Amino acid sequence: MGPTLDFSVVFDAMPLLLWGCLGTLGLAVAGIALALVIGVLGVVTRGSAMAPVRIATIAFIEIIRNTPFLVQIFFLFFALPGLGLKLNPTVTAIIALGVNGGAYAIEIIRGGVQSIPRGQTEAGLALGLHPAQVFRLIILKPALRAIYPALTGQFIMLTLTSSICSSVAAYELTSVAQRIESDTFRSFEVYFTITGLYLAMSWLLMSGFALISRRNFSYPTR
Amino acid sequence: MSKGFGAAEFLFLLEGLKWTLLLSAVAFAGGGVFGLLVALGRTAPYAAVRRAMAGYIAVFQGTPLLMQLFVAYYGLALLGLKLPAWVAVAIGFTLNASAFLGDIWRGAIEAVPRGQDEAASALGLHYGQRMRDIVLPQAFRIAQPATVGYLVQLIKGTSLAAIVGFIELARAGQIVSNQIFEPILVFGVVGAIYFCLCWPLSLLSARLEAKFAAATR
Numbered sequence: 095m096g097p098t099l100d101f102s103v104v105f106d107a108m109p110l111l112l113w114g115c116l117g118t119l120g121l122a123v124a125g126i127a128l129a130l131v132i133g134v135l136g137v138v139t140r141g142s143a144m145a146p147v148r149i150a151t152i153a154f155i156e157i158i159r160n161t162p163f164l165v166q167i168f169f170l171f172f173a174l175p176g177l178g179l180k181l182n183p184t185v186t187a188i189i190a191l192g193v194n195g196g197a198y199a200i201e202i203i204r205g206g207v208q209s210i211p212r213g214q215t216e217a218g219l220a221l222g223l224h225p226a227q228v229f230r231l232i233i234l235k236p237a238l239r240a241i242y243p244a245l246t247g248q249f250i251m252l253t254l255t256s257s258i259c260s261s262v263a264a265y266e267l268t269s270v271a272q273r274i275e276s277d278t279f280r281s282f283e284v285y286f287t288i289t290g291l292y293l294a295m296s297w298l299l300m301s302g303f304a305l306i307s308r309r310n311f312s313y314p315t316r
Numbered sequence: 317m318s319k320g321f322g323a324a325e326f327l328f329l330l331e332g333l334k335w336t337l338l339l340s341a342v343a344f345a346g347g348g349v350f351g352l353l354v355a356l357g358r359t360a361p362y363a364a365v366r367r368a369m370a371g372y373i374a375v376f377q378g379t380p381l382l383m384q385l386f387v388a389y390y391g392l393a394l395l396g397l398k399l400p401a402w403v404a405v406a407i408g409f410t411l412n413a414s415a416f417l418g419d420i421w422r423g424a425i426e427a428v429p430r431g432q433d434e435a436a437s438a439l440g441l442h443y444g445q446r447m448r449d450i451v452l453p454q455a456f457r458i459a460q461p462a463t464v465g466y467l468v469q470l471i472k473g474t475s476l477a478a479i480v481g482f483i484e485l486a487r488a489g490q491i492v493s494n495q496i497f498e499p500i501l502v503f504g505v506v507g508a509i510y511f512c513l514c515w516p517l518s519l520l521s522a523r524l525e526a527k528f529a530a531a532t533r
Contacts, residue, residue: 156515157507159514160472160511160514160518162473162510163475165489176500250378254380254381256380257382258380258479260382268382282390282394285383292380293375293379300378
């Protein structure tokens, strides 16, 4: 049998694949939200005056960043039920994505907080701004602007990483594709098509992030 | 009926580790050679070449590594090439690594002050000489921390070969885990082995970066 391509089965399955895309985006959004929460809390514990808290945070960051996501999700998949948490694969996947993304987010957000010179706060207060205004306009916004490219880049990485969640049968694009593949045996056609869908999703996210950046962060700094 | 995690199981994991290391080495070598071509193309004096390389990088950075492996694995088979699984997977990793290393090295080439290239040009050096003797040696220094950092991503990425069925460290862990029914212990050990491999590289990358930041301050 020579090399023949037949994309018709993939086109027939397109509605299923588009639902899979929604599953992937849902996983990504939930994972990003959890990663942000872990990221902000982690910045606080990372700078804690209590050494054990600080060291535990550093250990968490280093362990997560130096082991593969695949091993992390397998570990969680088996370890969470041991903690009495009987979760479905999709929730496990969200936790795994959030924990993984959170470890990276801590270091990124910490860099942004450190990039704001102390004098800036004092200058704001001296100009008669309310402390809440100082925090929102003089600390939070410039810090967000400084970390925005790294943070959104990490979010897109997280979205692409979510394809690995197919290995615990979470509901997302890759596992939908694997089901279609095992029904049709059109492996190349199926994976080639969903690679295109992933590319479209990451471009969509990138454009969205760029739009937010232009709306909020396009003011001169010097 | 579990027979526990003994020496035989640990040796099986080490056998998997051997393939993880081999796969990482092949992908890094192949990715290094093609990545250099991508970086040179991305900074080439011809707009068409620059755009083509930018497209190559965007596609590989905008799609999951797992999909790239699947497409390489099944695509090569569809072309009638009967390759062993590890060769097909190594080709996938090489293509991916060349895009990421190409982008890192593109940044490093652009970070070399323009005057260097212009001065060399004024001295009558042609493109090959300028790149080999003037720009690339400096770019290589600049790129060191990010390149070592990418090596960590690469080693972790080879775990995805497990999903295609290739028996490296992560797959070996799955097999042992299915045999002795102690997934938490087995994946803990597998994670620890990856950590021992990646953490020193992460520390080296951070130290190189600090050294470079101190040198340019």
